[in-house]
Amino acid sequence: MSTTPQIIALVGVGNLGKYICEELLADDRFDVVVISRREQKWLKDHNVNVYMSDYTEESILSILDSSNAAALVSFVNCPHDRYVDIHRSFLNACILSKGCKRFIPSEWAGNIDDYPLLPNFYGTSRQPFREILKESNGIEWTLFNNGWLMDYFLPKDKTYMPPIPDEFSVDPNNWRACIKGTGDEGQAWTCAREIAKAVVELLAAAEWEPTTYVVGEWGTFNKAVRDMETFYGRSLQLSYKSASDIKRDIAEYANQEGSREHEIAYVGEWEIAGGSACPREKTLRQRDKYFSNIKFSTLKELLQLAKEKTFV
Numbered sequence: 001m002s003t004t005p006q007i008i009a010l011v012g013v014g015n016l017g018k019y020i021c022e023e024l025l026a027d028d029r030f031d032v033v034v035i036s037r038r039e040q041k042w043l044k045d046h047n048v049n050v051y052m053s054d055y056t057e058e059s060i061l062s063i064l065d066s067s068n069a070a071a072l073v074s075f076v077n078c079p080h081d082r083y084v085d086i087h088r089s090f091l092n093a094c095i096l097s098k099g100c101k102r103f104i105p106s107e108w109a110g111n112i113d114d115y116p117l118l119p120n121f122y123g124t125s126r127q128p129f130r131e132i133l134k135e136s137n138g139i140e141w142t143l144f145n146n147g148w149l150m151d152y153f154l155p156k157d158k159t160y161m162p163p164i165p166d167e168f169s170v171d172p173n174n175w176r177a178c179i180k181g182t183g184d185e186g187q188a189w190t191c192a193r194e195i196a197k198a199v200v201e202l203l204a205a206a207e208w209e210p211t212t213y214v215v216g217e218w219g220t221f222n223k224a225v226r227d228m229e230t231f232y233g234r235s236l237q238l239s240y241k242s243a244s245d246i247k248r249d250i251a252e253y254a255n256q257e258g259s260r261e262h263e264i265a266y267v268g269e270w271e272i273a274g275g276s277a278c279p280r281e282k283t284l285r286q287r288d289k290y291f292s293n294i295k296f297s298t299l300k301e302l303l304q305l306a307k308e309k310t311f312v
């Protein structure tokens with residue numbers, strides 16, 4: 001028996017959002033609409049129904065109502081001082097809407113249970129919005145986190161995620177690694193495609209928890225480097241950036257919020273604190289509860305997959 005597909009509104013489909021968009025398009029249980037400030041060839045090529053918006057509450061509300069959306073998922077990656085305002089308008093629009101009563105704000109990072117204020121710039125963006133969410137009524141929401149995107153270990157033609165060689169410790173495109181800290185700090189990573197499959201399953205689930213975690217593999221950068229070297233049979237050009245180097249960068253760029261250097265320094269602090277390592281017990285419990293039909297790849301498995309496929 002066929003049922004009416006649930007309409008999911010995605011906002012801020014740039015890099016990561018493409019995976020969720022594709023997985024929703026492939027699933028008969030859902031229809032997808034995208035809310036954006038601009039026209040995008042990729043969305044046109046995928047025949048996605050796109051609504052233009054300036055991300056004000058009025059505009060989002062009118063789109064949620066006219067599209068009959070049941071849930072809103074945000075991937076907006078905006079300057080940190082805009083994050084709260086933009087997400088507040090998304091939340092208010094959901095509250096006022098006729099039927100959009102589920103909301104996933106743009107988080108997609110690490111262990112926010114233990115490190116809610118890392119990276120440091122989340123202290124003035126995501127954390128205040130999390131407080132607003134907690135006070136809200138009438139909306140079911142979850143903060144979805146996945147550790148690092150494992151795709152950063154892949155060559156750039158295999159993933160929608162553009163390389164971030166200064167930020168992520170391993171640079172597979174130039175075959176080198178500049179590891180932050182000792183390299184033995186705990187990390188977690190998940191393949192973007194599998195994150196997308198998990199989001200789709202969560203959208204089909206009857207109830208949500210305030211935070212949702214998925215992880216492909218818990219590891220360290222030293223182990224990841226060994227895995228890469230073994231898989232490809234060649235040594236990476238390796239260097240380390242110590243905790244005191246990162247501290248020095250933070251002191252140098254602390255007043256330059258919005259600059260790339262500021263962001264990289266504070267992501268380094270998050271990385272050596274083990275902030276990407278989503279809490280194991282909760283993650284595994286939620287894997288059983290929501291995601292038992294998804295195979296989450298380890299790094300070695302993803303490297304093998306990327307070897308076999310033109311695109312992951």
Ligand SMILES: NC(=O)c1ccc[n+]([C@@H]2O[C@H](COP(=O)([O-])OP(=O)(O)OC[C@H]3O[C@@H](n4cnc5c(N)ncnc54)[C@H](OP(=O)(O)O)[C@@H]3O)[C@@H](O)[C@H]2O)c1
Pocket residue numbers: 011012013014015016017035036037038055075076077078079082086106107108109110146147148149
């Ligand atoms: N865990 C990880 O390793 C990892 C890695 C990368 C990203 N992330 C997180 O994943 C999420 C999505 O990242 P992404 O790389 O997919 O993002 P992205 O492609 O850089 O940006 C996503 C969208 O944000 C919107 N946007 C950008 N600047 C904006 C502004 N000034 N005002 C309003 N909207 C703006 C744009 O949407 P429109 O142009 O359509 O309006 C853009 O397409 C973010 O939360 C990011 O922090 C996590």
